Amino acid sequence: MPEPTADFTAALRRTLAGVDTADARALWRALGVGGVVAALCPDGGNQPDPRRLAALLTELDARCPLGVTLSVCVQVATVLPLLSEATTAGPATGPVAETVAGMVRGETVVALAVTDAGASGSDLLDATTRAKLGDDAVTLDGGKEWITNATTCDAALVLARHREPRHFTSFCWLLVPISTPGVTVEPTGRAFAGSGVGQLRFDGVALEPNALVGRPGRALAGFARQVGVERLAGALWSRAICRRLLTGLGKWLRARPAADGTLWDHPAVRERYARCLVALRQLDALCAPLLDGPPGPPSTVTGMVLKVAAAETVETIAAEAVHLRGADAFRDGGEAALRTEAAMFGIAGGATGTMLAGLADHADDLLGSGP
Structure with missing residues (x-):
């Protein structure tokens, strides 16, 4: 079977x-x-x-x-x-x-509207998008930036502040139909073709109370837990990108004439390629226990490790592919363009620097987790 x-x-x-x-x-x-x-x-x-x-x-x-x-x-x-x-x-x-x-059923596309127009991407506690919760209505004001599916979605799942204190219990989720009066959408440049990345603005958007998703005050806690799955997905996806890059690069090196043979015949080239293989295998090893485990978010620390490892592995391998292929990497759809877009692995879901600062806070746990 x-x-x-x-x-x-x-x-x-x-x-x-x-x-x-x-x-x-x-x-x-x-x-x-x-x-x-x-x-x-x-x-x-x-x-x-x-x-x-x-x-x-x-x-x-x-x-x-x-x-x-x-x-x-x-x-x-x-x-x-x-x-x-x-x-x-x-x-x-x-x-x-x-x-x-x-x-x-594949009929409805929903954008995840978290990154706030009024705060830096990683600092959700300073978000300024606000929801006024009433018995008969909910009013939403604010804006979200760099939102995937913004220009193509039917609705947005919006993280909004419903209480003033800078605390993780001050936020709620709202499900906002994109056609609701007061919602405006603007595309954000040309990057990430097909992603529908854009900006969302909410100006006195009136919603029914049933637009609330879950209980007010639980949104950030739920998102913090679920973002671990997002980080696992990023690591799994980055593995696929790296494996595809290395497969294509290996074929190209073996076919590219150089001196009496091909580029692949040069020890220095093979050494650089082999270092990329090691980086990919290290990422594979980090993902392996989670692939064999049950569905659900990994621990916070594991998620941060995956996030950093995915970002750094993609950058290492994409940069090496650009270096080795030279001018060919800058052709349409080449490795140079992919390297630029893949930089999102170091930003989306938490910037690499933020993740590293958080990991440093867990140094004792990480050092004590070995065999």
Whole structure:
């Protein structure tokens, strides 16, 4: 009998056949219709199975622009689990439950609106997007920047401050239909083609009380837990990118004439390539225990380690690919462009510097976790 992940991968490949992989909405629709989104979370759970998530990101990375894969990754690793958890603990009907069902069917795209226009990306406690909670209505004001799926979504899951104290209990989630009066959307440049990255503005947006997702005061705690899955997804995706880069680079080096043979025949070139292999194997080793574990967020410290390792491994291997390929790396779709976009692994979900500062605070735990 094939392994469950093999069955999932086979179904995924059938689903992707013939799909316009440069169209994020068309791809999301196909993943829903093909049952891929539903199958990511086994046994009706809220969290994606790590091996199935790895298979999904590997297959998408092989076929899609980076921005399109980003569009899917944010939804399956963060948005859908957060919304699904809210429906488990709350009403089985209403806009949140309807949105979850629409996402699973591939009909509904939801943006994760966390990064605030009024604060630095990693400092969520200083967010200035505010929700005024009333008995009969909720009013939302503020803005969010660099939001994936902003220009292509049907709704946004918005992190908003509902209390003034600078405390993790001062925030709530709101599910905001993008067509609601007072919501405006602006695209953000040309980066990450297919990701729908943009800015969201909320000017006196009036919502029904059932726009609240979960209980007020629990949003940051839930997000802090779920971001571990996002960081695992980033590590799994970065592995796929690095493996693809090294496979292509190896073929190119073996075919590129140089002196009496090829570039591959030069010991210095092979040494540089081998260092990239070691970096990838180190990332593989960090991911391996989580791939064999149950669905769910890794620990906070493990998530931060994965985040830093993924960012640094992608940068190391992409930079080496650009160096070794020279001018060829700057052709359309080449390694230079990929290196620029892959820099997001060092920013999204927490900047590398912030992660390293946090890891330093856990030095005793990390030093004591060895054999």
